[in-house]
Amino acid sequence: MSLLPLPFTVHFDPTNQELLLSGKMRPESAAEITDALKLVQQSLEKYSGVVYVNVKRLTHINMTAFAALADILAASSRIRPERKIVIITSSVVAWSTSLFQTLAASQPSLSVEVYDSAFYPGQSFVEDETFIPILRTQTKMTWRHERELLPRHGLRSGLVIADICCGIGDFAALVQREFKPARLVALDHSVRSLEYARRVAADFDLQGIEYTYGDASQMLLRDNQFDFVTCRHSLQIFNRPEMLLRELYRICKPGGRVYITNEKNSHCLGEPHAESIKWTYEEVAKLFKHFDMDVEMGPKSRHLLADAGFDNIKVDSFMVTNLDGDPQDFADIIEAWENVYAGEMAVRRGDSSDFIRRFRQGFKDHVFAALHPKGYAGWPIWAASGRKPL
Structure with a gap:
């Protein structure tokens, strides 16, 4: 760089x-x-x-x-x-x-x-999928932190790895390139996402990622198969995360580790306009809860892993900020959140136009904080892992 x-x-x-x-x-x-x-x-x-x-x-x-x-x-x-x-x-x-x-x-x-979009190259292939345009830039910003954390959680070269709920495959591609696993299976329930993931791997000349279609809560993968299992930003959008954790536990080898990441959206922050931003992200958490999702799950990771039977649990948290590379990348993510949360989810919930107007303003203030030469904007992530007992 x-x-x-x-x-x-x-x-x-x-x-x-x-x-x-x-x-x-x-x-x-x-x-x-x-x-x-x-x-x-x-x-x-x-x-x-x-x-x-x-x-x-x-x-x-x-x-x-x-x-x-x-x-x-x-x-x-x-x-x-x-x-x-x-x-x-x-x-x-x-x-x-x-x-x-x-x-x-x-x-x-x-x-x-x-291209006249702020999203990643090739975005037109999946432009009708609501969340996909957000994901590539998010991974780019979180990877700066995760690549340093993953070895602490047990990831090293030569392991047999599964990336469950792999989405568009960008995290799996980074793991393949950086950590050189002996085998890497990437599973998701979205055919469109997997098609995109395969295209990315081909474009970047990455060999050896096994893209697999499947339901993460009922996977057609053998027991005790993987040394390291990842599942990022996915438990928080399942209405029964304990089912998914049971499956992650099942496919992990005894002595292997399961690594998860989740958010606490109400702790997104920014300055200036801190109060407006705080109010909006607290409302984001309530909005997701209305649809049986929990974007406050990050700090709950330790007890979730313990309840699922894991031991030797490690927990880290980090703040993705506008200082992580180009501030415009963070601003692009926030604008995408606004489009999805205020433009689709709040409307579907039946929120009033006055509420949506105030809701949108918090996102706009967050963008302002991200791009302001003296501003600060943050998005907190929890990374946790547990060992399957021998």
Whole structure:
């Protein structure tokens, strides 16, 4: 990762295999942007499958910078024609698409896709699924913390692992790449999510993840099969989490561990506008409870694992904040929450227009806190694991 001084930044996001260029690249000579060009070149050399070059937030580029960038992209395409480079532009920046399309026309492994959404590349594949556009960015922000915590909870290379309720497969992909398991089974009940997960794995040239369709509360997996079982942000949306925990316990080997993450949504916070934000997230917890879900489950993790029969329980908590990378990523998550919680769930519950207006304001204030140069916005997560007794 490299962060260059303003007026522009270049950053590589390994979660999405994506280079992000933003700001104004107008050097007098290519030597002024040597570090940026080096990061682009190294990122293209390191990763296989598809690498995204995201220029949606690149508002200006002069011909000196474009020529230097174009040379690297073209050379990389010639050297490794099997690896695809997708340049993501925005129609809001009028010059961008035509300029990069001209470059792509000369290289078969280069292509341009135009996106006007703040979500991850390829989001149109699952754009009709309510929660999926939120998930990729959430995982990117929580992974910064979890990759440090997971070894403490027993994850290491060479294990047989199951990721239950894997969703769009982004966490499984990160585990596969970072921890090199002997075997990794990723199970979910959503056919659309699994289709997307398989596409992501193929794009990123990840081999060996066994994507499996199934009901997490009644899995067709053998007893005592996995060294390490993960289930993230899922117990809180089951109306009977104890059923799911029994299944996680069953498929875990004696001496193995089950790792879960959950939230306490009412503790989302921000400054300025702390009171408005606090009120809204307390109402989020009540809203989920109305639909038999518990987004306050995080601190309950220890007794849930103990009640399910696990011992040697470990519990950690961490705060995802607007200081974890690009604050706009956090703002995008909050806006997605607003769309789902205030735009769909509250309406379905039958809430009044006055309530929804106040409800939405708390999310908007949270976005403001996330993007304010002196602001702070946080989202608390509990990570816990228990050992299945020998």
